Structure formats: C-alpha cells, structure tokens
Amino acid sequence: MHKLTDYLLAIRTNGSPPAPAGVKTVMLVPAEGDDVISSTIGGLRASGLTAADFRSRAIFLAPDGPGGLVAYAALCGFAGRRVDAYADGAVLEFSRLDRDGAAFPDAGLPPEFLTWAQVGGPEADGIPTVHLGSGGQELVTPEAATVIRYAARLRMVPPDSARDALAMFLLVAALRRRADDRFPFLSTGTEPVPLVKNAPDQGIDLEKLRQEAVRFRRALRIARRGAEIVPPVPVSPHNTRIAEANTVDVEAVLRRLGSTAGEEGMWHCPRPRGHSNGDENPSVRTYRDNRARCHRCDAEKVGPLRLAVDVLGVTPDEAASFILDSDRVVDLHRG
Known part of the structure; x- marks a missing residue:
C-alpha cells in the first residue's frame, strides 16, 4: 500500500487537501464559463500537465464530497489510464484496477433498448434505476449489471463520500467499457423529472469530457512533433x-x-x-x-x-x- 509521500506528482482542484511537502503540485481549476466540459478542459490546458507527467507516480487529491469526479474523469481521459486518488484520508490505488468489468456477469441483453437508465439515488421516474451493494459477491447483481452495461445513456447519482463516489464511478466505468471507456453522466441533483428524452440538462456528460481530454492529449503530441529542432545538448x-x-x-x-x-x-x-x-x-x-x-x-x-x-x-x-x-x-x- 502506497503512502501519499510515495507520489511524485499531486493534482489538486478547488477544495482539495494540501499535498505533502516535497511533492510537486499541479492545480486543475475549471476556467470561467457556464459549460462544465469546456471550462474543465480549459482548466486542464491552463494546468500545464502533459502526458509525460503521468509516467511517474501521480495522485489526485479529491475534495470532500463527489464534486471532484468531474476533474478526476478529465484526468483519466488525459492520462489514458486510471489515476490513483487520495480521498477521505486514504490512498486509493486505482491505477492497479483491471479496467475490464466483464468479470461481473449480467442477466443478458435487456428485452427492450435502454435509452436511459440510472444507477444510485432515489428511483427515477420513467427509467430503470439500479443500485450497487456495499461489497462482497452482491456488489453488482446480474440484473444491475445488465442495466449499467447496456443502457445507451446512464446517469450516475454518487454517494456523498468522495471515496465511495470515486469507487462507484470506476466500477460503473469498468462495467460499461467495451473497446474503449464509456463514462456515465454525473447527476447534479437538478435533473428534470420526469426524464425528457435527449434533454441536455440530464447531468454532466463525463464521457464527452473524457473524449475531449483525449483529443487535447493528442493535440499536444502533434504540437510536439512540429516543434523546432534545437541543437542537441551533450550528455553528461x-x-x-x-x-x-x-x-x-x-x-x-x-x-x-x-x-x-x-x-x-x-x-x-x-x-x-x-x-x-x-x-x-x-x-x-x-x-x-x-x-x-x-x-x-x-x-x-x-x-x-x-x-x-x-x-x-x-x-x-x-x-x-x-x-x-x-x-x-x-x-x-x-x-
């Protein structure tokens, strides 16, 4: 089990705890703007993070509550892997988790196409709502796995604890993963009821955020390829x-x-x-x-x-x- 001082890079956002002395810190603060995805990517640009930063041990310092999930989803997309997190006083070694959720059996294809579904929170009006267990063999029932895995759009209502919210997010992402990640929508607690099909205010689209972060990383790599070639520095x-x-x-x-x-x-x-x-x-x-x-x-x-x-x-x-x-x-x- 790693300690917080074992990491070389700590990424903080608004409300995050301070990093230990001697650990390099980068702030990921959303830029100004009403659109959450655009402002988060703007904050990622302003942070100065590069893909090379994630070759070393990096950790996300989560603020209290589930609010840090937006910044964390962007980091996972930018890094191209799960990033370890520090939440509620504990180091969570998410980078060692298997991203493949196929180990959880489901109940088979649903009888009808699931346009929307919800995991967590109170029962949603008009759409299937499932819940996760607290551990053991019943962490995900086959019926819940079917809904989480096959819903075209899945809204996630996270628990109040930052640690539990991060664990729930990564489990849901693993269950939904196919050839690539498929992150859920994140509930803001203000979604309209009953659900309006394709409504833009059904939460924060973390999958769209992930894809934007991936595109930003690729753009940085392309820019580096076109950088000016300078004379080599002799190696000491x-x-x-x-x-x-x-x-x-x-x-x-x-x-x-x-x-x-x-x-x-x-x-x-x-x-x-x-x-x-x-x-x-x-x-x-x-x-x-x-x-x-x-x-x-x-x-x-x-x-x-x-x-x-x-x-x-x-x-x-x-x-x-x-x-x-x-x-x-x-x-x-x-x-």
Whole structure:
C-alpha cells in the first residue's frame, strides 16, 4: 500500500487537501464559463500537465464530497489510464484496477433498448434505476449489471463520500467499457423529472469530457512533433551512466535482485512482501522493449533502473552502481 509521500506528482482542484511537502503540485481549476466540459478542459490546458507527467507516480487529491469526479474523469481521459486518488484520508490505488468489468456477469441483453437508465439515488421516474451493494459477491447483481452495461445513456447519482463516489464511478466505468471507456453522466441533483428524452440538462456528460481530454492529449503530441529542432545538448557522464544501466538486460537485473523464473515466461516478484502469498505464483512479466511489470506492484512497465530503484529503495545513482558494478551489489543489499 502506497503512502501519499510515495507520489511524485499531486493534482489538486478547488477544495482539495494540501499535498505533502516535497511533492510537486499541479492545480486543475475549471476556467470561467457556464459549460462544465469546456471550462474543465480549459482548466486542464491552463494546468500545464502533459502526458509525460503521468509516467511517474501521480495522485489526485479529491475534495470532500463527489464534486471532484468531474476533474478526476478529465484526468483519466488525459492520462489514458486510471489515476490513483487520495480521498477521505486514504490512498486509493486505482491505477492497479483491471479496467475490464466483464468479470461481473449480467442477466443478458435487456428485452427492450435502454435509452436511459440510472444507477444510485432515489428511483427515477420513467427509467430503470439500479443500485450497487456495499461489497462482497452482491456488489453488482446480474440484473444491475445488465442495466449499467447496456443502457445507451446512464446517469450516475454518487454517494456523498468522495471515496465511495470515486469507487462507484470506476466500477460503473469498468462495467460499461467495451473497446474503449464509456463514462456515465454525473447527476447534479437538478435533473428534470420526469426524464425528457435527449434533454441536455440530464447531468454532466463525463464521457464527452473524457473524449475531449483525449483529443487535447493528442493535440499536444502533434504540437510536439512540429516543434523546432534545437541543437542537441551533450550528455553528461552522470546521465550516460544512468542510461547505460537502463540498457542492461532486465532479466539479468531480476536475477541480481533475487528473482527466479517461473513457468510460461513469468518471474517471481523481487518484492514478495507486497504479495499476500509471497508471490508464490509468479506475477512479473518481461517484455521485448527490455521492461518488466508486476501486475500487483507496478502501475506500468518499468525498465531495469527503475526496477532496481523500487526494489532496493535507493537513488538512481545507487541503482546504476548496483546494476553496473558487481562490487557494489553486496553493499547495497546490506544497506
């Protein structure tokens, strides 16, 4: 379980708690305007965030209540993945969640096309309304999964707790996911009753917001490709050593870290304390791009240097020495 101080980047919005000392902070504050989606994307532009920021450990500091869901949905779209969150005093490691909600069985296709449905909140007039359980096997009943999964438009009424609202949002998004994400509408508590088909005021369209955030990320990448080419800066000996360490075969580094190969190309994680069974069943996969990933410990694929940093709890310089200098291996292990 990560602590808040384990993160390198914290994203805040209005009402968010402060970040710990030493953690880089970025503010995502909606721009002025009546349209929630446009103002949120405007705030994302003004924040200065780039896709590269999410290569490091990033966390969203949620304000009290469900109001932070709008900024969080935009971050997920921009990052292209789930982002960890801090809510109600707890770190929520959402980046390790499986985005595929197919594991939840449903009751089959509904007999009629569901134009609208609602999850959470009081019964809505004229549309199916379902609820989620508080945990265990009945977290999502097959009947509720059918409504959430197949409704063309789904309005979500979140609970009052920021932590519960974030968990509900990610579960609903996973259930609705097909080839790509399909975020729900977020209830503002002011929707008209009874429902008017295709009415524009049926909540905040988080899926439209997600798509706008994805387009913004792509636009940034296109702009970078067209940037002016400047003369290269000579690489310092220090950075050359770091880069050299990162080219060492990742499987060789795994062996140095005490890992052993299992079946079907998998490796035992060199961080067994992070696994309930000491990683008795290998959970690390290596890739052709010389990176590896433990499906429990790593939010993304990591190279040899970062792997050594994470496992040994050392600086990049010390990790490079561990990888390149056999004389330093014993010293660093004794730490």
